[in-house]
Amino acid sequence: MKFIRSLAIGIGLIFIAPGAAKAAQTNVAVAANFTEAAKEIAAAFRQKTGHEAVLSFGASGQFYTQITQGAPFQVFLSADDSRPKKLVEDGLAVPGSRFTYAIGKLVLWSKSPGVVNGEETLKAASFAKLSICNPAAAPYGAAAVEAMKALKLYEALRPKLVEGATITQAYQFVETGNAEVGFVALSQLTGSDAGSRWVVPQDLYNPIRQDAVLLKNGAGNDAASAFIGFLHGPEARAIIEKYGYVLDGQS
């Protein structure tokens, strides 16, 4: 009897032990522009902690709406700082957890070499379509509009604008050649020198501060708080810089 009981406990432990060895899972909502960096960070995170970060990619505005409607995310990496702030105000995120994990850079990009040549390209406007992402829902779109306004070219360029729902779609419009040029995130162009680009000077638009926040859903989840902690750490910061972002306090 005693033997059987200890056997049962032993077998039970085999199944429970790996789970109890605090490998947990967390669902992370990630702004589309951060896709590649987030994948690499999640892989490094798993290697270091054993925790699994399950990533969802989309527009920040869409995530904000989903979170207010009870979406089961525990961490939110937004493309802006206003939505995480609003979530704290709404009582849906943990107040002290909010911080700027990356500062995004806006780029004017063309698939063909020699097309983009600084702000001259926008002034000459010898293209039929210029793609941006939805300024109401995505901060890179709002930044693109700010930059065009700062150059006093917005009204002139407006008829040529096409809008993607996310920065990924704005990129696809250029990638498929349907738009000759587009405002995309520098992070989307890392790893390739193809085409021509102009990194829009920082004085033409407000810094795209991308904030992360721990959601109330994830307050008790080890993996969720570990992920936020990992984002602060040197490994994650190195990856973030590699993908063309500026780190807070370095701009």
Add this chain to the structure above:
Amino acid sequence: MDVWSAEISQAVTLTLALAAVTTATLLVIGTPLAWWLARSKGWWTEIVASVVALPLVLPPTVLGFYLLVLLGPDGPGGRIAGLWGGRTLAFTFEGLVIGSVVYSMPFVVQPIRNAFTAMGERPLEVAATLRASPWHAFWTIAVPLARPGLLTGAVLGFAHTVGEFGLVLMIGGNIPGRTKVLSVAIFDYVEASRWREASLLAGGMVIFAFAVILTMTLIDRRSARAAS
């Protein structure tokens, strides 16, 4: 009605125009196609019928992806757009019409084909013995007999185009007055947390869909009564 804005009326007008042009195009292309599908006995008929029915099963993202490539400067769309000096058919009303025609095709062709099939060979055989030319017989006998099917096809094609979302999102580019249709406008309002506008438009769509189904039922009833 302070929620109503120029932006919204633009989206409504554009959507209705797109649905009207698409439906008209589909009736012109779809009627002869349905006629051929109903009368042809070859083994390839069902292959063509399956191709026509594909959009029923394919996700709009699949169609959107292919259309984005086909309409673009490196595809046939770019060549067509070149006729009037354009580079791409994406982001244009014409491009949306092409996409919608593909997308709504089965909803128009299927009911018309069914109506032609249900009519049978008999009326046309009789017409032929009375020396009516096939063309004449088609217009004076087949089309009037198939009227409920044509009506159903038109209503379904129109309604389906009005509600189309994934495809226009992928090839449209969200240009106000040109490609920003109702469903995309609703999506935008939800993303920007503008609930009032979103619920106004979404509510309107519900009422519209209800009206469509009711109309269809009434058409069905009337044709059933006429048949008995």
